[in-house]
Amino acid sequence: MKINEYFPPRKIEKQKTRCLLLFSGGLDSTLAGKVLEEQEIDILPINFKSCFFDSKNAIKIAKQLNWPLIIVDITEEELRLVENPKYGYGKNMNPCIDCHAQMIRFAGKLMEKYNARFIATGEVLNERPKSQNPKSLKIVENESGLVGYVLRPLSAKLLPLTVPEKEGLVKREKLLNISGRSRKPQLALAEKYGLENYPSPAGGCLLTDPGFSKRLRKLLEWKGRLELNDVELIKKGRILFENKTLIVIGRNKKENKALMKNALESDFIIITIEKPGPVTIIRSFEKSPQEDIIEKASLLTIRYSKGKKLPSLTVKIKHGEEIEYKKYSYIDWEKYF
Numbered sequence: 001m002k003i004n005e006y007f008p009p010r011k012i013e014k015q016k017t018r019c020l021l022l023f024s025g026g027l028d029s030t031l032a033g034k035v036l037e038e039q040e041i042d043i044l045p046i047n048f049k050s051c052f053f054d055s056k057n058a059i060k061i062a063k064q065l066n067w068p069l070i071i072v073d074i075t076e077e078e079l080r081l082v083e084n085p086k087y088g089y090g091k092n093m094n095p096c097i098d099c100h101a102q103m104i105r106f107a108g109k110l111m112e113k114y115n116a117r118f119i120a121t122g123e124v125l126n127e128r129p130k131s132q133n134p135k136s137l138k139i140v141e142n143e144s145g146l147v148g149y150v151l152r153p154l155s156a157k158l159l160p161l162t163v164p165e166k167e168g169l170v171k172r173e174k175l176l177n178i179s180g181r182s183r184k185p186q187l188a189l190a191e192k193y194g195l196e197n198y199p200s201p202a203g204g205c206l207l208t209d210p211g212f213s214k215r216l217r218k219l220l221e222w223k224g225r226l227e228l229n230d231v232e233l234i235k236k237g238r239i240l241f242e243n244k245t246l247i248v249i250g251r252n253k254k255e256n257k258a259l260m261k262n263a264l265e266s267d268f269i270i271i272t273i274e275k276p277g278p279v280t281i282i283r284s285f286e287k288s289p290q291e292d293i294i295e296k297a298s299l300l301t302i303r304y305s306k307g308k309k310l311p312s313l314t315v316k317i318k319h320g321e322e323i324e325y326k327k328y329s330y331i332d333w334e335k336y337f
């Protein structure tokens with residue numbers, strides 16, 4: 001885990017108690033911070049980022065509210081977690097229970113460094129049927145190793161008393177009792193606090209995206225392990241899975257550039273010669289891709305190029321130091337696709 005004090009923490013005022021706020025930049029975690037601020041708690045927002053979710057919203061909202069912000073990169077830890085989550089996945093490849101527990105556990109490790117007395121989150125009881133029901137919230141707390149120190153300000157009145165409440169650091173009567181999937185109470189609070197332009201709930205985590213999850217599941221099935229480079233590769237382009245081989249075709253200049261950056265020595269890289277076209281990457285999870293797969297990928301590269309209607313077109317196929325040129329004359333697309 002790599003820590004970045006993006007907007008540096010301020011000195012805690014003497015009479016104030018500090019808490020670390022798990023902060024995604026979404027409305028719920030922003031409101032949790034606002035509710036605590038109202039009772040003079042010094043909140044220090046911590047945002048976790050990885051190859052599946054970024055910090056854009058957290059940066060935007062922290063800047064808007066003039067909050068400090070600590071960004072913690074947990075890419076490696078998240079990859080290992082997604083491979084085999086103890087409490088399984090949600091609807092897609094999102095292991096939300098394990099993920100929340102991990103974030104709270106990591107935040108717990110920073111409590112001493114930042115003189116924080118407890119952790120706060122924007123979780124709302126029963127907002128998500130699987131990961132935020134009473135049992136799941138309890139599991140998250142137990143698994144994080146911080147029993148009693150996790151305060152959920154938006155639903156606290158419906159949950160057991162926490163240590164900061166018992167110690168009088170937080171006034172329970174000023175906390176809330178929100179439960180369920182309706183967003184009405186949160187929207188009313190947003191208005192009360194004058195919050196505008198907040199991001200939509202659960203937006204931004206690729207693990208909740210059905211299309212991406214399908215690709216990720218396939219990768220995991222084939223390789224038994226998730227590597228950062230493979231995950232980056234399946235984020236872009238047109239993707240085809242063929243016999244333990246991944247074919248990725250760039251859809252525009254930006255994706256072509258990103259694919260070139262991601263390419264490994266062992267990959268096959270295909271481009272068209274006479275006319276501009278996509279960059280295609282072939283990555284095999286076996287020894288080497290079969291000839292017919294290379295041919296299919298070459299033809300697809302031509303098909304998505306500006307030269308698809310020409311009588312013939314050449315592709316360059318690069319594999320490590322080896323370079324091969326192949327000219328395709330009349331292409332009977334019907335025959336292939």
Ligand code: SF4
Nearest residue numbers: 094095096099100205
């Ligand atoms: S939505 Fe994504 S980031 Fe949020 S808890 Fe679930 S897996 Fe983690």
